[in-house]
Amino acid sequence: MNISEASSRTGLPAKTIRYYEEIGLIKPMRGANGYRAFRDKDIHKLAFLGRARALGFSIEDCRTLLALYEDDGRASADVKHVALQQLDQIDRRLEELKEMRATLARLVSACAGDSRPDCPILSDLAQRMGDD
Amino acid sequence: MNISEASSRTGLPAKTIRYYEEIGLIKPMRGANGYRAFRDKDIHKLAFLGRARALGFSIEDCRTLLALYEDDGRASADVKHVALQQLDQIDRRLEELKEMRATLARLVSACAGDSRPDCPILSDLAQRMGDD
DNA sequence: CCTTGACCTTCCAGTCACGGGAAGGCCCAT
DNA sequence: ATGGGCCTTCCCGTGACTGGAAGGTCAAGG
Structure with missing residues (x-):
């Protein structure tokens, strides 16, 4: 093939x-x-x-998983460990994105989005007046 | 300085x-x-x-935002447009991560994580028996 | 005056997981 | 023999930095 x-x-x-x-x-x-x-x-x-x-999974994790897959004597705990780490990383990334999303959504909804120059988005970026 | x-x-x-x-x-x-x-x-x-x-925001978006920030004649609509695109991208990334998380969490909870070699995580990766 | 150490500079290489594209060989059908 | 569609390797580019080497500068202490 x-x-x-x-x-x-x-x-x-x-x-x-x-x-x-x-x-x-x-x-x-x-x-x-x-x-x-x-x-x-x-x-x-x-x-x-x-x-x-x-x-x-990163390429290196993939390499590990593939090795475990091909090892008949593996312990499923080893696989689970890798997967749990990946789950944790996803959760951290999700948290980060949710925070970004919340801030951005607040700014977007505060912005008139018309032809005038006044813009809360830029004001926030310039001074970070609001919370988060 | x-x-x-x-x-x-x-x-x-x-x-x-x-x-x-x-x-x-x-x-x-x-x-x-x-x-x-x-x-x-x-x-x-x-x-x-x-x-x-x-x-x-990407570096190129930052460049755009900075230019808008320094342009007194900007329209807030232009800023909002960039921000909305970013919000959309975050939402797409969130969806993707949530799906990954759901699949991974299901696999992790199905895995005994002991010294035996049987592992639903590897079985799934090998054949994708489950849904998704 | 000399040295030491903490700054500063530029430049080059590496990261991660590929993707684009060039230059050239191979295969098959007409 | 020619054309088109495969295949090969090789090298560069991506985004947004980070690390490190080689070397100049500055201020303080001896």
Whole structure:
């Protein structure tokens, strides 16, 4: 299987697949012509990576998860640990975004949005008069 | 005022201040020795930038906002437009993170997290059996 | 006067996870 | 043999910085 088929089967761009090989996440075979030859195992791994990335795991976390996946003697606690850290990071990011959103929404609703120059958004950015 | 004082007054790292000069957001004077000499105007702008960045605005948005701030003939509608776009982007990011969080939380709670190898997190990543 | 240490400067490289595009080889059908 | 569509590697660019090296400057103490 060539890279374009691997791409369409996994939904990952060919560029991404080459990158994943470059950083050692997958090791596809090579044909006599130098083309990558993807086996089912590689497709499987790529799909795994795509789903882990969609959950926001970093590439290094993905590497860890893939290693755990391939280790029959793993402890599920190790997997859970990685996932809990990721959950925590998502929660922190959510908190941050919610605060931004609250402040921004308040400013936006205070701004007339007409042709006059007076603007509470700019006033706030200039002096941060309001709370948050 | 030297860069370290500008840094402590604005809360921005000196590196960041130099970067902002490099990309043309601020234009501090220079002393005879080549040191940057920050005036109140520069400090003010840097604080503005720091707050805009804290609301998640991109550097290019910050450039636009700063230009509007310095334009007495601006229309507040223009400011509001930029802010609304930012609000929209935050909302999209929030949605994405909430979905990730929901999936991840479900997987985490399904995982025993003990010494056994069976792990619903890995099973899901491997095959995406669940919904979503 | 000399040294020390804390400033300051510029420049280069690295981050993260790719994406764009060039230059060139390969494959298959006409 | 030619065309078009694959494939390859290689290098640069992204955003918004951060780290660090190499070297100039300044003020205080001996």
